[in-house]
Amino acid sequence: MSDSASAAIGVLVMSYGTPESLEGVEAYYTHIRRGHPPTEEQLEDLTSRYRAIVGGVFPLRENTNRQVAALQRKLDESAGAGRFVCYQGLKHASPFIEDGVAAMARDGIRSAIGIVLTPQYSSMSVGGYLKRAKEAAEQHGIAFAGVESYHLHPVLIEALAERVKGGIGKLGVTADETLVLFSAHSLPARILEMNDPYQDQLLETSKAVADAAGIERWQFTWQSAGQTGQPWLGPDILDTLAGLANENVKRVLVTPVGFVSDHLEVLYDIDIEAKRRASELGLNLERIEMLNDDPKYMQALSDSVVEAAGRIDASSASGASGA
Numbered sequence: 001m002s003d004s005a006s007a008a009i010g011v012l013v014m015s016y017g018t019p020e021s022l023e024g025v026e027a028y029y030t031h032i033r034r035g036h037p038p039t040e041e042q043l044e045d046l047t048s049r050y051r052a053i054v055g056g057v058f059p060l061r062e063n064t065n066r067q068v069a070a071l072q073r074k075l076d077e078s079a080g081a082g083r084f085v086c087y088q089g090l091k092h093a094s095p096f097i098e099d100g101v102a103a104m105a106r107d108g109i110r111s112a113i114g115i116v117l118t119p120q121y122s123s124m125s126v127g128g129y130l131k132r133a134k135e136a137a138e139q140h141g142i143a144f145a146g147v148e149s150y151h152l153h154p155v156l157i158e159a160l161a162e163r164v165k166g167g168i169g170k171l172g173v174t175a176d177e178t179l180v181l182f183s184a185h186s187l188p189a190r191i192l193e194m195n196d197p198y199q200d201q202l203l204e205t206s207k208a209v210a211d212a213a214g215i216e217r218w219q220f221t222w223q224s225a226g227q228t229g230q231p232w233l234g235p236d237i238l239d240t241l242a243g244l245a246n247e248n249v250k251r252v253l254v255t256p257v258g259f260v261s262d263h264l265e266v267l268y269d270i271d272i273e274a275k276r277r278a279s280e281l282g283l284n285l286e287r288i289e290m291l292n293d294d295p296k297y298m299q300a301l302s303d304s305v306v307e308a309a310g311r312i313d314a315s316s317a318s319g320a321s322g323a
């Protein structure tokens with residue numbers, strides 16, 4: 001263990017994860033399904049969605065790599081080189097969350113921050129990542145603090161508002177002629193009985209972005225719901241589009257506020273599936289550019305990490321580790 005490594009704070013940057021190749025889709029899907037392999041039909045359905053977007057490349061992996069590298073550079077600028085060291089931990093693919101924490105331990109890291117590449121908190125999303133990271137950190141004797149959400153960080157809102165304005169420009173119309181449709185990944189509807197902040201935080205992000213971009217015509221909708229036999233949060237984007245067409249809306253700018261990267265749920269569910277439905281309905285649908293490694297997004301992440309490090313400094317003084 002080197003002195004510089006032990007003095008550094010580890011930053012576990014967590015993201016959903018994606019397969020390495022089409023051959024890896026089954027193992028990935030089995031992990032998402034908590035060890036239960038998909039049926040042949042389910043596997044073929046998912047593989048065909050990847051085939052439709054990737055042509056051999058899985059964009060989420062490269063985008064997450066770029067985000068982690070860009071956050072490292074931003075932290076070096078803000079806090080000085082060597083103060084924070086970023087590691088990657090994926091929810092459903094290698095390097096898994098536990099692998100990232102083990103790598104920190106091998107490098108002699110004694111305290112760490114966990115941050116997830118999605119701005120809003122749900123016990124079923126960010127809560128799950130942080131729980132796994134905290135448990136792994138405890139096993140390695142690493143003090144740990146998690147960032148739960150950064151959904152109203154002013155620089156994040158600014159970055160999204162710029163993209164909304166750019167998207168309206170792409171449609172070649174004025175804001176009055178477009179409906180901005182904010183969207184996020186649906187979750188099982190039972191989260192509403194659990195006092196989960198997910199829906200409220202998504203609506204708060206959407207409203208803040210609409211205000212910052214000067215948008216009055218906007219709605220929020222869910223997307224990418226699973227087929228589990230239990231109710232998921234709705235309405236789904238495909239039904240929302242049908243409702244908008246009935247109201248004579250002609251142009252829609254989809255703004256996914258729960259996702260920060262180009263990946264399957266954006267490139268297939270919006271760019272292929274929702275676009276196809278929109279065109280059947282006579283709607284012109286565009287989508288904002290995703291944040292990926294946008295410098296403002298990196299600033300929001302970096303600020304959140306530095307803020308969380310203050311909590312860890314305080315708790316390590318008393319020898320505690322908190323989430």
Ligand code: FEC
Pocket residue numbers: 015016017018019029032033046058060117118124125126185186187188225226227258262263264265
């Ligand atoms: O590009 C890629 O390869 C991966 C894209 C991807 C992202 C993503 C983000 C979220 N998910 C969330 C919740 C659920 C729940 C289930 C679920 C299932 C899938 C399946 C695929 C998939 N998700 Fe995902 N999600 C991505 C991809 N997700 C593929 C399996 C087949 C399918 O249903 O299409 C249901 C299973 C379960 O109970 O775990 C729930 C949430 C997010 C946004 C937050 C985050 O990024 O973590 C919430 C990206």
